[in-house]
Amino acid sequence: MFLASLSGCEEPAVRSDGVIVAPGTFSISDIDCELKIWVSDDHIVEFVVRDAAQSVIAETGDRPSEYSSWSFYWDSSTKILWMCSGDIGSRCWQFTIDDSGDVSAEGIDSLTTPPPEAILDAPGYHAPSMIP
Numbered sequence: 001m002f003l004a005s006l007s008g009c010e011e012p013a014v015r016s017d018g019v020i021v022a023p024g025t026f027s028i029s030d031i032d033c034e035l036k037i038w039v040s041d042d043h044i045v046e047f048v049v050r051d052a053a054q055s056v057i058a059e060t061g062d063r064p065s066e067y068s069s070w071s072f073y074w075d076s077s078t079k080i081l082w083m084c085s086g087d088i089g090s091r092c093w094q095f096t097i098d099d100s101g102d103v104s105a106e107g108i109d110s111l112t113t114p115p116p117e118a119i120l121d122a123p124g125y126h127a128p129s130m131i132p
Contacts, residue, residue: 017118020072030076031095031103033057039066047072047083049093051103058093058105069123075116081105082115084124090115092128 013022020026026035028049037047043066049058064070064085073082079095093105111128119125 018073019118019122021123026074028074028081031079031097033095033103035072035074035081037072043067045070045085049081049095049105057095057103058107061107062088062091064088064124071119071122071124073116073119073122075119077116078113080108080111082119082122084119084122084126086124089126090119090124090128 013024014020014026020035020037023037023039023045026037027033028035032052033049035047035049037045040046044060045064045066046060047058048056048060051057058081062085064083065087068086070083070085072084074080075082081093081095083091085091092108092111094108095103095105097103109128115125115128
C-alpha cells in the first residue's frame with residue numbers, strides 16, 4: 001500500500017483503492033522504497049523508484065504523455081508496480097528483495113497471474129499479455 005506525502009492537492013493523488021492518479025512522492029513501505037512521479041516540461045509522465053540509500057531501482061523508460069489518461073498502482077501481494085497509460089499501454093516492474101535486503105526491479109512483458117482488481121478500471125489501463 002502507498003503512503004502519500006503530498007500537500008496542496010485539490011484532488012486526492014491516491015484513490016481509495018490505492019491507484020495513484022496524480023504526481024507526488026509515495027512511500028512503498030513493504031520494500032522500503034520511494035516512488036516519485038512528476039510531469040516533465042515536455043509533458044511526459046516521469047517516475048523513479050529509489051531505495052533507502054537513494055539508489056535508482058526503476059525509472060521511466062517509455063514516454064507516456066500527460067495528455068493521455070495515466071495511473072500507477074503498487075500490488076503489495078506480488079511486488080509489482082503498474083504504470084498504465086492511454087497512449088503507451090500498461091507496463092509492469094517486478095520487485096525482489098534478496099537475502100541481504102537489497103531491492104531490485106525488472107520490467108516484465110507478460111504476467112503469470114491476473115492483474116489486481118483495483119487496476120482494472122484505472123486510468124489508462126490496458127490488459128497485458130498473459131502467460132498460459
